[in-house]
Amino acid sequence: MDTVINAEKISQFDAMIGGAERVVIIGHYNPDGDCVGSVSALSSYLDGRSVGNVVVLPGPYPQFLSFLDSGHRIKAFSIKDASTGGQTVSADAEQAVKDADLMICLDHNTPGRTEGMEPLLREAPCSKVLIDHHPNPESSFYDLVFSDTEMSSASELLFWILMEMPDISSDIRRMELPTALSLCAGMLSDTNNFNNSVTPSTFRMSSLLMDRGVDFTLLNDLIFGRCSQDRMKLMGYMLSNMTIDPETASACMILTRKIQRKYNFVSGDSEGFVNLGLKIKGVEVSALFTEEADRVRVSLRSKGGIRVNRLSETFFHGGGHDKASGGKLTIPVTEVRDYYLSALRQFICDEGITFADASRPSGQ
Numbered sequence: 001m002d003t004v005i006n007a008e009k010i011s012q013f014d015a016m017i018g019g020a021e022r023v024v025i026i027g028h029y030n031p032d033g034d035c036v037g038s039v040s041a042l043s044s045y046l047d048g049r050s051v052g053n054v055v056v057l058p059g060p061y062p063q064f065l066s067f068l069d070s071g072h073r074i075k076a077f078s079i080k081d082a083s084t085g086g087q088t089v090s091a092d093a094e095q096a097v098k099d100a101d102l103m104i105c106l107d108h109n110t111p112g113r114t115e116g117m118e119p120l121l122r123e124a125p126c127s128k129v130l131i132d133h134h135p136n137p138e139s140s141f142y143d144l145v146f147s148d149t150e151m152s153s154a155s156e157l158l159f160w161i162l163m164e165m166p167d168i169s170s171d172i173r174r175m176e177l178p179t180a181l182s183l184c185a186g187m188l189s190d191t192n193n194f195n196n197s198v199t200p201s202t203f204r205m206s207s208l209l210m211d212r213g214v215d216f217t218l219l220n221d222l223i224f225g226r227c228s229q230d231r232m233k234l235m236g237y238m239l240s241n242m243t244i245d246p247e248t249a250s251a252c253m254i255l256t257r258k259i260q261r262k263y264n265f266v267s268g269d270s271e272g273f274v275n276l277g278l279k280i281k282g283v284e285v286s287a288l289f290t291e292e293a294d295r296v297r298v299s300l301r302s303k304g305g306i307r308v309n310r311l312s313e314t315f316f317h318g319g320g321h322d323k324a325s326g327g328k329l330t331i332p333v334t335e336v337r338d339y340y341l342s343a344l345r346q347f348i349c350d351e352g353i354t355f356a357d358a359s360r361p362s363g364q
């Protein structure tokens with residue numbers, strides 16, 4: 001952590017916040033738990049310093065994360081118009097970006113990850129700060145960059161930054177409880193409850209947060225234990241219809257619009273589904289394809305030698321982490337599975353990948 005957080009950067013960040021009157025906090029498209037946790041934590045930290053701030057996300061967050069926004073202060077930039085079914089831009093959210101004198105971007109590495117907000121962000125004249133844990137940040141866009149791919153989550157990175165700020169000075173008791181709760185929720189969410197990307201620093205953070213009074217049992221229940229029946233039934237359907245390809249050691253799930261309608265799908269309902277394929281012996285890469293209005297959204301996970309960020313960059317118009325990445329396709333959903341398998345075959349061949357586990361899955 002010391003390579004990205006140093007005293008000079010902390011005092012620069014502290015001065016930027018101290019000199020700001022209207023901070024806009026930005027998260028990424030399809031906001032997840034780490035995104036919503038880190039933006040709400042930063043917002044409550046700024047509240048504590050009486051610095052005016054607004055959170056703007058490219059779209060609405062999943063309902064199960066609403067406990068992180070009890071004051072209903074998070075604005076969605078693009079919202080679905082109930083009458084037309086199309087997308088409309090929130091004038092409020094747009095104005096908040098234009099009015100800001102400081103922009104702080106969390107859990108994404110380029111304005112491109114904010115989709116429709118990108119032009120607005122690129123035109124904004126204010127100073128910009130990045131706090132993120134994805135590889136290859138677009139550093140030239142930001143005036144100050146905190147980037148560390150070793151961190152489990154943007155929430156963990158923000159935690160260590162806040163701990164170094166002069167008003168907290170490594171004393172966890174000086175961190176407000178709502179800030180601590182949000183940071184913990186973001187970390188638990190991105191690590192899938194300590195299942196991936198954790199390091200000793202993640203446990204040090206957890207220990208301090210527990211000292212501060214964060215209730216891990218409650219948070220665990222709020223994040224992972226309040227599924228709707230529809231979501232659980234959809235999970236059952238998706239597991240029953242998951243396909244396994246022994247040759248590429250891969251699993252594939254496709255969530256079509258038809259199935260979404262059948263199970264009354266709402267945003268967040270497929271959270272974590274992509275990880276399920278990796279539970280099968282011999283599967284090293286897992287994909288979830290979600291049909292949307294104008295594209296098929298791609299989620300990829302790996303636990304072997306296949307670096308899914310490279311796979312996504314090459315074949316799925318996306319990127320991310322070695323073991324977790326996303327992307328998009330604009331081909332018909334019926335062609336997605338064949339495309340995925342041929343992309344995998346080519347990638348495995350081009351990269352010379354061999355599988356660690358000789359006992360491949362045996363298909364259905």
Ligand SMILES: [Mn+2]
Pocket residue numbers: 034035107133152153154190
């Ligand atoms: Mn994250």
